[in-house]
Amino acid sequence: MKPFYIIFSDLDGTLLDHDTYEYTDAAEALEYIRHEKILLVLCSSKTRPEIEYYRKRLGLKDPFISENGAAVFISKGTPDIEDVPFVEYGGYRVVELGVPYNRIKSCFAEIKAETGLKLLGFSEMSVAQVVEFTGLSPDAAKLAHMRSYSEPFLFMEEEGKLEALERAARKKDLKITRGGRFYHLIGDNDKGKAVRILRTLYEHNGISVISIGLGDSLNDFPMLENVDIPVLVKKKTEQYEPWTGNKKIIFAPGIGPKGWNRAVLDIFGE
Numbered sequence: 001m002k003p004f005y006i007i008f009s010d011l012d013g014t015l016l017d018h019d020t021y022e023y024t025d026a027a028e029a030l031e032y033i034r035h036e037k038i039l040l041v042l043c044s045s046k047t048r049p050e051i052e053y054y055r056k057r058l059g060l061k062d063p064f065i066s067e068n069g070a071a072v073f074i075s076k077g078t079p080d081i082e083d084v085p086f087v088e089y090g091g092y093r094v095v096e097l098g099v100p101y102n103r104i105k106s107c108f109a110e111i112k113a114e115t116g117l118k119l120l121g122f123s124e125m126s127v128a129q130v131v132e133f134t135g136l137s138p139d140a141a142k143l144a145h146m147r148s149y150s151e152p153f154l155f156m157e158e159e160g161k162l163e164a165l166e167r168a169a170r171k172k173d174l175k176i177t178r179g180g181r182f183y184h185l186i187g188d189n190d191k192g193k194a195v196r197i198l199r200t201l202y203e204h205n206g207i208s209v210i211s212i213g214l215g216d217s218l219n220d221f222p223m224l225e226n227v228d229i230p231v232l233v234k235k236k237t238e239q240y241e242p243w244t245g246n247k248k249i250i251f252a253p254g255i256g257p258k259g260w261n262r263a264v265l266d267i268f269g270e
Contacts, residue, residue: 006209010191011044025261040062041065108153
């Protein structure tokens, strides 16, 4: 039986260039994936509307994972869901693992007040500020504002004060993770838990899965620990995020989508 491959991929700084948010440099590998009908599951800290924008551009119908593993979105029948609780909206069956955004926002405000730390959350930023801090277009910044489960924020303090912030989050049964540009306040979810759920759904449908994961930042590590073939992509700084996982990691030979492209083609012997 031909192996059934699933590629789980981060977006910003991985499949997408850190500055331009484009995937042009990954065109060869993307074409190979399309030709071979390999599943490409976008697994990002981005919101559902942001990921839908790229899915449309890429012509994808595959499931996707939003906001650091907070929700798994599955179009009906791809695959069937039986034993996992889900809700239906927007044409998807959605496995929700995250905490609703209203609670996240409230807790973020409380943590700021309790700790006195200098933090600036997405909910406090105008669209113009999001554009300034991210380099997104105004339209893309509006999509980034449409959050459901997480609060990205700037941490404008010494690194040593991060521990106090993490303690304050834990007291509210939340946690902090770090992406390419922002820290994120999230619930007890991560990309790894979402990946495991989606893999299990395919395996319960009688499919033997070989999973590949590609990411560049700390928030990608849970995803990389839960795939068969983990790949760490080089950052814009030409450095790799220091790998702290237990699995043997593949280091992509290039920055962002260039490294993504080469790593994918190498894995498939192209």
